[in-house]
Amino acid sequence: MSTLTQTPTQLPQVHLPRNPGMALDLDWVARVQANTSAIERRAATLPGRRSVKKDYQAAWLVKAVTCIDLTTLSGDDTVGRVRRLCAKARQPIRADIQEALGISGIHTGAVCVYHDMIEIAVQALDGTGIPVAAVSTGFPAGLSPFHLRVAEIEESVKAGAREIDIVISRRHVLTQNWQALYDEMRAFRAACGDAHVKAILATGELGSLRNVARASLICMMAGADFIKTSTGKESVNATLPVSLVMIRAIRDYYDATGFHIGYKPAGGISKAKDAITYLALMKDELGHRWLQPDLFRFGASSLLNDIERQLEHYVTGAYSASYRHPMG
């Protein structure tokens, strides 16, 4: 084992202009197609495409840690659990493992909580630069009255959230009401002000990959900073076929407008090897710039646990029990 020479936090990160959005272009939306069988075939090859080992694997896993939105979104969240999660976000990899890897100063991309826990998380992360992300707009179903969803965003921003994860109205997609989806997203973006907005599509409820592609495009046209797959509460959450579709929508939007939109797969990503597959997919489809935390996040509650175990194995040659890497 040798120490890692290039850690992710040492990579320069150039500040990117924010996506202002554009007028709804229904002709562009109508042209968007998705060849489901070709996408599924390609997605099936992804887990086996890259086999990164040893130093490289450890470096990719450290990179993954810096891109995690460390999440707790449970009805039984407590102040204590959120504080412990924030402590983990500040030091996601145990000090002895970091020392053996020759790295320091690693932290997660953000901490993601319900509105009620924002102030606790902001206090616990004070001075770290780690942003608090809040799920707003009647998460996870997004079916509360529209004015309350907008007000919830404003309250979350006021409470200190620097990132807002909104949920779209799935029915606008299922009924192909693109104008309504655009208007909703535009209003959410406006309510966020300077806070960055991630649009959760809840792809497991959108019916088809073509709907996923079209909803991705419309949210970007309406000013989304990130598009995110899932709330983590749908019966199907992040998948590789959906990711391929959304990532290619990001590429098309970038080619047409020059604006970089971030990607956040969320829900059910809990294994270190899956994290590497997602990172490799981002690199292959969008390039190295999209591997920075301002453009890529995992929405995950337990992924860090497995990554820390794998890194411990890398430095010691032995696996520890997962309870030795508690999250919150």
Ligand SMILES: O=C[C@H](O)COP(=O)(O)O
């Ligand atoms: O946005 C994040 C998800 O809610 C986390 O889902 P997970 O608990 O399956 O990792």
